[in-house]
Amino acid sequence: MRSIAVIGGGITGVTTAYALVKRGFAVTVFEKNRYAAMETSYANGGQLSASNAEVWNSWSTILHGMQWMMRPDAPLLVNPKPSWHKLSWFAEFVANVPHYKRNTIETTRLAIAARQYLFDWAEQEQIDFDLKRQGILHFYRSRAGFEHAGRVSKLLAAGGLPRRAVTPEEMRAIEPTLKGQFYGGYFTESDASGDIHKYSNGLAAAAERSGACFLWNRDVVAVRHAGQTIEIDAEELPGSTAPQTLTFDGVVICAGVHSRKLAAALGDRLNVYPVKGYSITVPLTDEQSQQAAPNVSLLDDETKLVSSRFAGHSAGSEGSDRLRVAGTAEFNGYNRDIRADRIKPLVDWVQANFPEINTRQVIPWAGLRPMMPNMMPRVGRGRHGNVYYNTGHGHLGWTLSAATAEMVAGIMMENGVDSSKV
Template structure:
C-alpha cells in the first residue's frame, strides 16, 4: 500500500494522517467541513487527562443513570425512548462490566504513552495550542466519592500513572481561586491542558507540509473495498466523485459506525453528547479569579481548562439522545451556575455554549486496528478521551498499516519465486 485515504478531519483523523505521512505514505484526508476539527474536536474540555482514564463500565454508572433519567439538568441523561442501536449498545456496555479494571488500567497506559507523541509533535512542528502543564485536580465533596477515587488511583498506578491524595487545605494551596467546601481531592501533577482545535488545526497544516492532501468540504457518502482497492465516493455539485486508494483508515467519529457497516465491519459506536461553555475573561478581576490548575468535579462530571489569559473552558455531562447536536439551555445553565459557585469572581456575562457528540464504544475502549478487508483500518470510538489518546492510537494504527504494507511486499516476492 502506498496511497491511503483517511476519513475524518477531527483530532483522530489529523493525527492519523500525520503519523502515516511521517512513515512515507501518500495520504489524502477527507473532511466534510471547511476546516479541520469543527465537530467533536472543536471545543471540548481541553484536558490531556490520563487521570480520567477510568472507564464508565461500572455498576455505579447504571445506578446514577436510572436515578437521573427524569432530571433534565442531570450530569448523565438518557432519553428513555428505545431504539435498537441504544438497546444493543447498553447490552454490550453491561457485558463489558467484568472488564472494568482491566480496561481502566489499559486506558491509563495508552494515555501516558500518548503524551510523548503529542508533545514531541507539537514541539517539532511549532504548534501553539495554549498548553498548560499545571496538573489536574480531582475534587470530591463526600467520603464515598473520595474513597472510590482511591480505588481508581490504584488502577491508574498499575497503568503507570501516579497521583496523590490531597487534603482540603492542600487543594486550596494548589488552586487558591477554588471556592466551596470539599472532603478532599486527588492531584495528578503530570496531566495538562490545551486547546484541541488549535492543536488539530496546527497539526493539519504540518501534515500538509509533509505532503498530505487535505480535501475539505468533501462529504463522503459511500466507502467500499475489495481488499486490494479502497473506493470512496464523495457528493459533489455536479454529481458523485469517485476516488481510489490502496487502503483507508476510518476516523469519522460517530459516522464511523455507518462506514464500518458498508465495509462489512461492526463498530458499535453510540453518539454521547457533551456540552461546554467558554467563558471570556474580559476583565482583570475575572482573569485573576479563574483557575490555572485544571479541575475535574466527579460529582457533577465537569472538567475545566484555562486557555490562555482570557478564556476559561468548562465541559462535561453525558446525554444519550442519538445523533442530536442541539444546544439545550437547560443543559448549559448548570455549567454556568457551577462557575458562579466555584469561582465567584468570574464575570459570566460573556459565555459561548457548544455541544459535540463523543463517539463511544460500549466497552469504552477505542477501536484501533484492521477491519475484515486487508486494506481497511479503524481509529475511532475514543469517547471522552479522544484528545488524550489520539496521538498514541494514531501511531499504533499507522504502524499497523506499515506492517500490512510489509506483509504485502513479502507476499508479492514469494509469488514471484
C-alpha cells in the same frame, strides 16, 4: 508509494494522517467541513487527562444513570425512547462491567503514551495550543467520592500513572481561586491542558507540509472495498452535481460518530454510539474575572464537569484569555441541539465555584462523542486487509489520539500496507 485515505479530519483523523505521512505513505484526508476539528474536536474540556482514564462500565454508573434519568440537569441523561442501536449498545456496556479494571489500566497506559507523543509533535512542529503543564486536580465533596477515587488511583498506578491525595488545604494551595467546602482531592502533576482545536489545526498544517493532502468540504457518501483497492465517492460541499470517485490502496476510518455507517458499508460491525457532551467558553475580558479564574485544570467528580484555562494574547481574539467548562453525557441519538437546561448547570458551576467571574457572556457548544460500549477505542484492521479503524475514543479522544494513531500506523506497516511496496 501506497495511497491511503483517511476519512475524518478531527483529532483522530489528523493524528492518523500525521503518523502515516511520517512513515512515507501518500495520505489523503476527507473532511466534510471547511477546516479541521470543527465538530467533536472543536470545543471540548481541553484536558490531556490520563487521570480520567477510568472507564464507565460499573454498576455504580448504571445505578446513577437510572437515578438521574428524569433530571434534565443530570450529569448523565438517557432519552428513554428505545432504539435498537441504543439497546444493543447498553447491553454490550453491561456485558463489559467485568472488564472494568482491565480496561481502566489499559486506557491509562494508552493515555500516558499518547500524552508524550502529543507533546513531542507540538515541540517538533512548533504548534501553539495554549498548553498548560500544571497538572489536573480532581476534587471531592464527600468521603464516599474521595474513597472511590482512592480505589481508582490504584488502577491508574497499575497502568503507570502516579497521582497523590491532597487535603482541602493543599487543594487551595494548588488552586487558590477554588471556592467551596471539600473533603479532599487527588492531584496528577503530569497531566496537562490546552486547546484541542488549535492543536488539531496546527498538526493538520504540519501533515500538509510533510505531503498529506486534505480535501476540505468533501462529504463521503459511499465507500467500497474493491479487492486490492478502496473506492470512495465524495461530493464537494455545498451542492456539487455528482460525487467524485477516488481510488486508494487502503483506508482508515476516523469519522467519529459517522464511523458506524461507514464500517457497515465495508462489512464491519462498529457499535459506536453518539454521546452528546456540552461546554461553555467564558471570555475573561475584565481584570476581576482574570484574577478569579483557575489556572490549574480541574475535574469535579460529583458533577462530572471539567475546566481548563486558555491564556492567549488579546481580548476578542482566538487566543484570548478564556475559561472552558465541559461535561455531561446525553444519550439522545444524533441530536446536536444545544439545550438551555443542559448549559445552565455549567454556568451555575462557574458561579458556585468561582463567583467573581463575569458570566454575562458565555459561548455554548455541544458535540457528539463516538463511544464504544467497552469505552475502548477501536484500533486496527477490519474484515478486509486494506481497511483499518481508529475511532470510538469517547470522552478521551484528544487524550488517546496520538497513541492510537501510532498504533494503527504501526499495524499497517506490519500487515503489508507498506509504503516501500510499489
